[in-house]
Amino acid sequence: xxxxxxxxxxxxxxxxxxxxxxxxxxxxxxxxxxxxxxxxxxxxxxxxxxxxxxxxxxxxxxxxxxxxxxxxxxxxxxxxxxxxxxxxxxxxxxxxxxxxxxxxxxxxxxxxxxxxxxxxxxxxxxxxxxxxxxx
Numbered sequence: 409x410x411x412x413x414x415x416x417x418x419x420x421x422x423x424x425x426x427x428x429x430x431x432x433x434x435x436x437x438x439x440x441x442x443x444x445x446x447x448x449x450x451x452x453x454x455x456x457x458x459x460x461x462x463x464x465x466x467x468x469x470x471x472x473x474x475x476x477x478x479x480x481x482x483x484x485x486x487x488x489x490x491x492x493x494x495x496x497x498x499x500x501x502x503x504x505x506x507x508x509x510x511x512x513x514x515x516x517x518x519x520x521x522x523x524x525x526x527x528x529x530x531x532x533x534x535x536x537x538x539x540x541x542x543x
Contacts, residue, residue: 416479420540423472427533430465431526437461438522443515455510455518462506462525469499469529473536480539488539495535502528 442454477492505525512518 413479413482416475416482417540420472420475420479420536423468423475424533424537424540427465427468427472427536430461430468431529431533434458434461434465434522434529435526438519438526443519451515451518452510455512455515455522458518458522459506459509462509462522462529463503466499466503466506466525466529469502469532469536470496473499473532476536476539485539491535491539495532498528498532498535502526502532 437454437458440454440457442450445451445454473492473495476495477488480488480491502525505521505528509518509521509525512521
């Protein structure tokens with residue numbers, strides 16, 4: 409592996425780690441006790457916060473997916489483009505779901521939509537990581 413390939417892989421690995429940390433923050437917001445509050449304003453605020461955190465995580469994951477695809481291709485990883493396509497579809501769906509959290513009726517539905525978005529974003533992150541991290 410040459411220096412350029414090593415640099416690309418290191419950059420992609422760093423982007424994946426940062427995206428994983430952002431997703432942990434979003435997961436924490438999905439478990440926010442305000443979703444169980446008796447006050448609608450607090451439940452709405454929790455849903456809005458979750459939506460923002462998921463959007464931020466989604467942006468980081470998109471960046472990580474691109475970097476991982478380029479690094480994987482440069483390193484000659486088999487299936488790099490297919491993994492990129494899989495991850496891109498999942499991150500787009502995750503971000504789409506995240507944008508609709510506050511449109512849902514009721515706290516339970518908002519939280520469930522957030523969980524769906526997290527699941528899609530996790531799938532995207534795992535696909536990107538598989539291009540960089542050896543199993």
